[in-house]
Amino acid sequence: MGNTSSMLTQYDTEEVQSHCQDLCENFPPRNLSVSSVMCLIRYSQQEILSLYQRFCQLDRNAKGFISSDEFLSVPEFSMNPLSLRLLKMVDGLNFKDFVAFLSAFSAKASLKQKVKLIFQVYDSDCNGKVSFKDVMEVLRDLSGSFMSDEQREQVLSQVLNEAAYTCDSFLTLEDFIKVFGSCKPEMDVEIPVD
Amino acid sequence: MSSTAGKLVTSRSELNIEDYLPSGSSIQEPRGKLRLLDLIDISPTLTEAAGAIIDDSFTRCFKSNPPEPWNWNIYLFPLWCFGVVVRYCILFPLRCLTLAFGWFIFLSTFIPVHSLLKGQDKLRKNIERVLVEMICSFFVGSWTGVVKYHGPRPSIRPKQVYVANHTSMIDFIVLEQMTAFAVIMQKHPGWVGLLQSTILESVGCIWFNRSEAKDREIVARKLRDHVQGADNNPLLIFPEGTCVNNNYTVMFKKGAFELGCTVCPIAIKYNKIFVDAFWNSRKQSFTMHLLQLMTSWAVVCEVWYLEPQTIRPGETAIEFAERVRDMISLRAGLKKVPWDGYLKYSRPSSKHSERKQESFAESLLARLEEK
Numbered sequence: 001m002g003n004t005s006s007m008l009t010q011y012d013t014e015e016v017q018s019h020c021q022d023l024c025e026n027f028p029p030r031n032l033s034v035s036s037v038m039c040l041i042r043y044s045q046q047e048i049l050s051l052y053q054r055f056c057q058l059d060r061n062a063k064g065f066i067s068s069d070e071f072l073s074v075p076e077f078s079m080n081p082l083s084l085r086l087l088k089m090v091d092g093l094n095f096k097d098f099v100a101f102l103s104a105f106s107a108k109a110s111l112k113q114k115v116k117l118i119f120q121v122y123d124s125d126c127n128g129k130v131s132f133k134d135v136m137e138v139l140r141d142l143s144g145s146f147m148s149d150e151q152r153e154q155v156l157s158q159v160l161n162e163a164a165y166t167c168d169s170f171l172t173l174e175d176f177i178k179v180f181g182s183c184k185p186e187m188d189v190e191i192p193v194d
Numbered sequence: 195m196s197s198t199a200g201k202l203v204t205s206r207s208e209l210n211i212e213d214y215l216p217s218g219s220s221i222q223e224p225r226g227k228l229r230l231l232d233l234i235d236i237s238p239t240l241t242e243a244a245g246a247i248i249d250d251s252f253t254r255c256f257k258s259n260p261p262e263p264w265n266w267n268i269y270l271f272p273l274w275c276f277g278v279v280v281r282y283c284i285l286f287p288l289r290c291l292t293l294a295f296g297w298f299i300f301l302s303t304f305i306p307v308h309s310l311l312k313g314q315d316k317l318r319k320n321i322e323r324v325l326v327e328m329i330c331s332f333f334v335g336s337w338t339g340v341v342k343y344h345g346p347r348p349s350i351r352p353k354q355v356y357v358a359n360h361t362s363m364i365d366f367i368v369l370e371q372m373t374a375f376a377v378i379m380q381k382h383p384g385w386v387g388l389l390q391s392t393i394l395e396s397v398g399c400i401w402f403n404r405s406e407a408k409d410r411e412i413v414a415r416k417l418r419d420h421v422q423g424a425d426n427n428p429l430l431i432f433p434e435g436t437c438v439n440n441n442y443t444v445m446f447k448k449g450a451f452e453l454g455c456t457v458c459p460i461a462i463k464y465n466k467i468f469v470d471a472f473w474n475s476r477k478q479s480f481t482m483h484l485l486q487l488m489t490s491w492a493v494v495c496e497v498w499y500l501e502p503q504t505i506r507p508g509e510t511a512i513e514f515a516e517r518v519r520d521m522i523s524l525r526a527g528l529k530k531v532p533w534d535g536y537l538k539y540s541r542p543s544s545k546h547s548e549r550k551q552e553s554f555a556e557s558l559l560a561r562l563e564e565k
């Protein structure tokens with residue numbers, strides 16, 4: 001996608017679509033970088049065009065990626081308690097990886113893909129394991145100063161014990177998928193198509 | 195994922211943005227005992243964030259719509275080229291000449307009047323008023339402006355304030371050619387600033403500086419003094435505080451609605467077929483914007499002077515502002531969004547995310563109680 005005009009050719013859209021699909025095949029499953037997360041869904045041409053327009057709109061000086069500052073200039077994003085965590089995942093992505101990241105939010109994405117994204121948000125150090133501390137940190141982002149650390153620890157230990165885990169156990173992606181079971185997280189965002 | 199036009203907030207002294215935004219539902223309706231799944235399922239929050247990344251109502255307000263290129267055909271292209279030649283080589287020089295002529299007349303009358311008639315204030319003010327209206331007409335003429343005014347023309351009366359939606363600095367020129375308003379504007383650098391300090395001072399314009407914190411009180415005081423004076427030009431305020439793309443209106447600042455006087459709304463709508471009059475101050479300087487207007491075919495717009503409104507008993511300034519915004523948006527066919535225009539320049543305050551955190555914490559603690 002070399003040119004900066006808002007025109008994508010058919011080749012470009014097909015490239016993005018296959019990038020999304022290839023990623024799972026080319027990257028080894030242990031590599032939990034953002035781009036390997038959610039693929040295997042085929043965005044329609046129209047959706048890719050809309051996403052491209054949006055990407056160009058956010059990327060103000062046509063650098064080919066969106067900087068943190070530009071993400072934070074969207075007030076709705078800035079107000080989100082998890083914005084900083086997500087920012088680490090989306091900052092500096094080029095368009096293809098941007099689409100790959102957002103593919104978890106498509107209605108066509110599978111349960112596994114959605115849970116994978118949630119897992120990645122927790123696993124900020126990308127070591128494939130989510131510890132008690134990681135979950136605590138996300139809880140802290142979500143509840144802010146309205147819950148004390150003790151209350152958070154109490155809640156977390158309680159639910160962990162009930163689910164037959166201990167406070168020292170590490171949760172892997174498989175554990176996450178097991179916890180979700182057949183409950184697909186409601187994480188669908190429709191892409192507006194003009 | 196679009197936030198829709200708002201509903202009026204009843205009897206709250208502060209608008210709740212959450213009322214307008216799609217509620218991704220925080221962790222929610224207490225459903226029995228708290229499980230590990232409930233705790234780690236952060237999908238609502240993530241969905242909101244992704245929704246904001248994919249499309250948000252704030253950025254939509256400041257999107258300029260470039261006209262679709264239609265010149266891609268073998269017979270349309272020469273026609274378009276011909277149009278370009280006419281616009282740039284015939285119309286543009288003619289317009290520059292008209293404008294230069296207008297400035298010549300203006301300056302040759304304004305400067306003597308301003309310096310010589312120092313003693314007779316009333317006469318001087320009247321003449322300056324007429325002259326400013328004249329130079330604005332010249333400006334409008336230089337873009338081949340076709341402006342249709344609906345409604346009664348503003349008169350000079352005390353205790354009266356005019357508010358309008360804001361698309362570009364030319365809003366002011368379009369309105370000024372009919373009535374010499376005293377406008378409250380951001381002080382600009384460059385030649386615009388020069389015009390502001392010399393000519394616009396004479397009609398009683400008031401300046402503010404967005405970046406100065408103490409500015410608000412000083413400006414509020416100046417506004418109050420201005421509307422009390424019977425002789426001052428009617429005050430024109432753009433409560434949005436920033437230029438919006440003429441498809442949406444952002445939140446009105448309550449300053450204009452707290453002055454204790456009648457508010458006369460004005461709605462302005464530009465016809466996009468001829469030119470997109472939205473001045474995207476991040477993308478273009480005002481000079482480039484003016485040049486773009488002067489090399490287009492025409493600037494066509496409609497101005498409606500709406501029914502004057504007074505604050506109702508029991509209504510807060512913010513509710514009053516929203517009511518007037520409803521009127522203007524309805525008249526000009528604009529959609530309302532719940533954002534503060536100043537978010538263009540700064541981040542939203544942390545109290546919005548704190549509110550989300552609070553509701554999350556509350557529901558979590560409530561569910562913890564359930565055994």
